[in-house]
Amino acid sequence: MWIGTYEGAYPRTRVLVAGLGELGVGVVECHRPVWERVRHKAGSFLAPAPLAAAGARFAGAWPGLALEERHVGRVDAVVAGYPCQPDALPASLVARRRRVPLVVDAMVSLADTLAGDRGRAGALAARALAGMDRAALAVADLVVADTRAGARFLAERFGVREGSLVVAPVGAEPERFPPAPPPDGPPHALFYGKLAPLHGVDVVVAAARRPGVPPVRLIGDGQLGGWLRDELDRDRPPGLVHEPWVSYERLGAEVAASTMCLGVFGTGAKAARVVPNKVWQAMAVGRPVVTADSPAAREVLSDGVDALLVPAGDPAALAAAMARLASDPDLRARIGAAARRRFLELGAPREAARPLLEALAARLGDSRDGGHG
Numbered sequence: 001m002w003i004g005t006y007e008g009a010y011p012r013t014r015v016l017v018a019g020l021g022e023l024g025v026g027v028v029e030c031h032r033p034v035w036e037r038v039r040h041k042a043g044s045f046l047a048p049a050p051l052a053a054a055g056a057r058f059a060g061a062w063p064g065l066a067l068e069e070r071h072v073g074r075v076d077a078v079v080a081g082y083p084c085q086p087d088a089l090p091a092s093l094v095a096r097r098r099r100v101p102l103v104v105d106a107m108v109s110l111a112d113t114l115a116g117d118r119g120r121a122g123a124l125a126a127r128a129l130a131g132m133d134r135a136a137l138a139v140a141d142l143v144v145a146d147t148r149a150g151a152r153f154l155a156e157r158f159g160v161r162e163g164s165l166v167v168a169p170v171g172a173e174p175e176r177f178p179p180a181p182p183p184d185g186p187p188h189a190l191f192y193g194k195l196a197p198l199h200g201v202d203v204v205v206a207a208a209r210r211p212g213v214p215p216v217r218l219i220g221d222g223q224l225g226g227w228l229r230d231e232l233d234r235d236r237p238p239g240l241v242h243e244p245w246v247s248y249e250r251l252g253a254e255v256a257a258s259t260m261c262l263g264v265f266g267t268g269a270k271a272a273r274v275v276p277n278k279v280w281q282a283m284a285v286g287r288p289v290v291t292a293d294s295p296a297a298r299e300v301l302s303d304g305v306d307a308l309l310v311p312a313g314d315p316a317a318l319a320a321a322m323a324r325l326a327s328d329p330d331l332r333a334r335i336g337a338a339a340r341r342r343f344l345e346l347g348a349p350r351e352a353a354r355p356l357l358e359a360l361a362a363r364l365g366d367s368r369d370g371g372h373g
Contacts, residue, residue, distance in 0.1 A: 001027070001028045001029075001069065001075040001094075002017065002028070002029045002030070002081050003029075003030040003031070003065060003069055003079070003080070003094060004031065004032075004061075004080055004081065004087030004090070005031070005033070005035060005057075005061050005062075005087055006080065006081030006082055006083065006105070007035055007082060008031045008033065008036070008081075009248075011170070011171075011172065011248075012081075012105065012107055012146075012170060012277075013082060013105075014173055015172065015349045015352050015353070016168060016349070016352065016353050018173065018349040018353075019171070019348075019349030019350045019351070019352050019354070020353045020356070020357060022349055023350050023354065023357055025357060028075065030065050031065075032061035032062075034054060034058050034086075035054065062090050065090075066090075066094070074098075075098065075100060076100055076360065076364055077095075077103055077142075077360055078094050078100055078103070079105065080102065080103070080104045080105065080140075082105040082107050082108065083105075083110070084104035084106055084136050085132045085133060086132075088104050088135065088137075088139055089135060089139060092140075095141075101141035101142060101360065101363050102140050102142075103142045103143075103360070104136050104137065104139075104140040104142075104143055104144065105144045106136065106137060106140075106143050106144060106145060106154060107144065107146045107170070109133045109154070109158075110129040110133055111126055111132075111133050112133075112269075113270065114126075134158050137154065137158050137160050140164065141164065142164055142165075142166055142363060143160050144166050144168050144356060145165060145168075146168065146169060146274065146275070147167060147169070147273055147274065147275055147295075147296040147299055148295075148299055149273040149294075149295040149296040149299070150273045150296070151165045151167050153269075153273055166356055166359040167355055168353060168355050168356045169280070169351075169352045170275060170276065170347070170352070171280050171351070172280040172281045172284040173349070174284060174348060174349070176251070176252045176281075177251075177252045177255060177281045178252065178284070178285070179285060179286045180255075180285050182259065182329070182332065182336070183256070183258070187259035187260070188217060188239075188259055189214055189215070189216045189217070189261070189322055190217050190254060190255060190260070190261050190262065191204050191216060191217070191220075191261075192218070192219035193220045193222075193276070193278060194222035194223070195220045195221060195222035195223055195224040195225050195228065197224065197268060198264050199220075199264050199266060200266040200271070200292070201228055202227075203266075203312075203314070203315050204216065204218065204262060204318070205218075205228070205232075205237060205240070206315035207315040207316075207319040207322065208237035208238075208240050209235070209238075209315075210315065210319035212319070212326075213237075213323055213326075214239070214260075214323070214325075214326040215238075215239030215240065215241070216237070216241070216262075217240075217241050217243070217254075217258065218241065219242075219243045220244070220245075221244040229242075252281070252285070255282055255285045255287060256287075258282075259287075259325070259326070259332065260287060260288045260289070260290060260325045260326075260332065261278065261279075261281075261287045262289075262290055262291070263276065263278065263279045263292065264279075265291070265292045265312055265313060266292070266312065267313040271294065271312060272292075272295055272296060272312070273295070273296050274296055275296050275297060275299070275300050275301075279291055279297075279300075279301075279307075283306070283339040283340060286337060286339060288307065288308065288325055288331075288332050288335035288336045289306075289339060290308045290309075290310060290318060292310060292311070292313075293311060293312070297309055300342065300346060300347075301339075305335070305338055306339045306341070306342045307335065307339060308324070308325065
């Protein structure tokens with residue numbers, strides 16, 4: 001049972017729920033939308049008034065959730081979905097009453113994201129966010145990360161026991177991102193995201209200014225949106241087109257229409273621990289990906305096989321990789337096909353959810369045999 005104010009429509013949630021269903025596991029959702037109302041959560045959302053309004057919606061959501069879950073029959077586990085931090089404590093009360101394990105999806109640490117990567121929180125707020133992370137992790141029987149690098153971070157920063165950690169990749173929704181043949185016409189690259197620092201939009205813009213680089217279609221807005229607009233007004237790279245927003249429903253078509261897709265290029269610690277949605281989505285469609293060479297990327301991708309990996313924060317290396325793909329259609333086809341195969345091995349919903357199901361089965365088996373549950 002997924003319960004709480006988690007982002008119900010976010011790809012992370014949808015992939016895991018769909019994958020468990022494909023593996024024969026029924027999932028009940030007791031959900032109230034709270035956080036979905038804000039597109040970019042590192043901007044004005046963090047001001048006192050919007051935060052207070054969201055807090056009030058959260059407080060009002062849980063009485064109804066508690067009543068709703070009372071009408072749900074037996075379940076084997078309770079899940080506080082992404083983002084788990086607001087829901088973990090009340091979800092733990094539900095899990096303890098039902099005497100089943102509590103799973104928290106800690107794909108994102110609030111302290112790591114808002115105080116670290118995005119730099120939006122001062123020292124006091126950073127400590128409060130770390131306290132929320134720690135409290136959510138402390139009540140969990142299983143903690144879900146999206147990469148092994150992310151799991152190591154949770155163990156080292158918050159003391160999560162290795163035996164409580166399970167790595168479930170982000171993956172992608174196949175129905176939203178079906179395989180597609182390469183597009184006709186001149187090559188161009190696609191970059192999209194919420195423009196948080198880990199994306200490295202500055203690296204992409206600098207690379208796009210170099211000779212021999214194909215045109216770039218850049219979709220996104222967010223924390224660095226103002227910087228991007230100023231930079232494009234000052235010196236727009238040839239062929240770069242910026243569209244601030246495209247609906248999630250349109251993203252699959254955008255990826256299919258692209259020749260190559262760009263991942264993340266930031267130099268921060270968080271960027272090295274993630275394989276983001278857009279990389280998995282490009283792999284699902286069968287597009288060659290260029291992204292930063294990082295510990296997390298190496299868990300999934302091999303340079304020159306199913307992606308081109310470049311040093312983080314290096315516009316020259318990114319430009320060279322883009323130009324290489326633009327000039328070699330056979331290379332694009334080979335890497336794109338290999339990326340699609342890798343997606344099916346690791347990122348299709350049933351494969352993304354399989355580690356969670358296996359960890360839960362082991363936990364429930366231990367509990368029923370007299371162990372801890």
